[in-house]
Amino acid sequence: MKTTSNTETELNIAAVERDTGLSKDTLRVWERRYGFPKPKRDSNGDRLYPQHQVDKLRLIRRLLDTGQRPSRIVSATPEDLSAMLDAHREQAGTSEQQVREQALLPLLQYLRLHRSNELVSGLHQALMKQGLQRFVIETISPLNEAVGEGWMQGDIDVAEEHLYTEQVQNVLRSAIGAHAASGGHPRVLLTTFPDEHHILGLLMAEATLVPEGASCVSLGTRTPLADIRGAAIDGNFDIVGLSFSIAYPARQAIEGLIELRASLPEHITIWAGGAAVKGKQRRLPGIRVISDLTDTVAALHEWRAAHPS
Amino acid sequence: MKTTSNTETELNIAAVERDTGLSKDTLRVWERRYGFPKPKRDSNGDRLYPQHQVDKLRLIRRLLDTGQRPSRIVSATPEDLSAMLDAHREQAGTSEQQVREQALLPLLQYLRLHRSNELVSGLHQALMKQGLQRFVIETISPLNEAVGEGWMQGDIDVAEEHLYTEQVQNVLRSAIGAHAASGGHPRVLLTTFPDEHHILGLLMAEATLVPEGASCVSLGTRTPLADIRGAAIDGNFDIVGLSFSIAYPARQAIEGLIELRASLPEHITIWAGGAAVKGKQRRLPGIRVISDLTDTVAALHEWRAAHPS
DNA sequence: TCAACTGTTTGTCCAAGACAAAATGAAAAC
């Protein structure tokens, strides 16, 4: 609890939970079982995590998402972890993506050089050229991945990541607002669970749905479950769309979604998208798991086929 | 951990945390100290909260936001709690504000009725009529206060407050983007400290500065101090603007600002605005405290007077 | 090839204690 005044790069357990998405309980039990992380202690005996341990934890989380198990990787060296990530990267066949990134390289460069003006005009140009849907799918989505990747590897710092998020938000919100399609069907309510801060996933979903004539209402991030339920019913929505970033604990996502499913009337469809729920369709009966942005459009067509007005 | 199969209206502690926003630790310590909530237990001894206890917890949370203290209200009866809410409601009616609200009443009504389309067009209309600066000062700012008030009194729920924030954000971001003034002076970096989630203050500041020809770059909310410093220096900014909502602990704001002042070179001006720092100018040497939105413009003119290019 | 069984791994929950930060209220100083 006590904050250290000397070194700014040591985080308490709550901050690490925020930064890594690993719960306090998990952090403590890993320390007990695997000997890592091994934080320092402040004068009160409270844990203080050095920055490099937090970085390693993020790396570990990433590997967990690829199917590795904690006992195998928590006590491994950072070098081994990087090697594992690289191995997985090879396997996933990102060659196609590498090509696409060619076109994105200038945008990434602008970001790294803090040239926000150029970044904005570059984004606008791409938007004009591709149209909203293609812009989101072919530019923003891979750019997100590249930025996330860069952040993991330390090429991109917090301020740059924030700047990126802000500018993309500006562009997307303006573009969505310009469509101004009211009265369309279905009516879609978009939001995230309370611990999810990332909004780009929501905006990207909205940006792919609005051009299809759907009527979207976004509540932004961090809406408590009970309020999602209330808003969905009161607002007479057909679909509730939830977004989960890669940082969101998959377990929490699944539990929350099952609870939400149980609390909503059957005629309201639930869509769940994002890295944390990818491939979890089997564990989420009654919920449509959206595998990627193009799948959003597919899900919309499915809904319309099943609900001829 | 074990989920009950019979009654769906009993939640485990993680679900209650999600629904109420009260941490597991807090729920346990309240039970120990005040005897409420008093959940049932499943076969494994894990807590199972009946729905009515969760409802009461949400009521309690609302009262906490009005300034009540847990020891006074946690063990009170639901009737007493309702009475307290009513009492607070009576007290809060400010006459001057009532007048202003006359013009804003339609907008508030749209929000309460979840008529997001009408809300958006109402906001756009006001923006067109008043221009960006006056729109922010005369419409958005008092509307914010009215929404905050309504939230305290329970007239406006979480979902409505989120909806409001989203729509205002859309309008402001579009309007700011439309100005597209690059290369102006001074260069202003806008953001908030890590625990501050509220973004409207930042956007309102940006919306008053951009029409004056300043060049604003926003990092959004929740930027760590070290990264603010880095971005300000690397980006060659003249001014760093911080926003603090009424919910931000004043003490933390002051401490953080003093630290930031010490870590930034003297030639970079710091502006601090928002309810949490209002009237704290005396305790913040070397920092320009912005008392309200009109003062933002005044501060800009001051800076220009002191820095003839 | 798939289903059922078995042992291991893993995340979440529990209890009761501790302590710093925040809030309160009273006394002192401007």
Next chain:
DNA sequence: GTTTTCATTTTGTCTTGGACAAACAGTTGA
């Protein structure tokens, strides 16, 4: 009369070590 300072509660978050169900991995048998 207003603000500052100090002492006393209150309150949220952190601690340890133990427990157990759900998820997983591996093997056996149909």
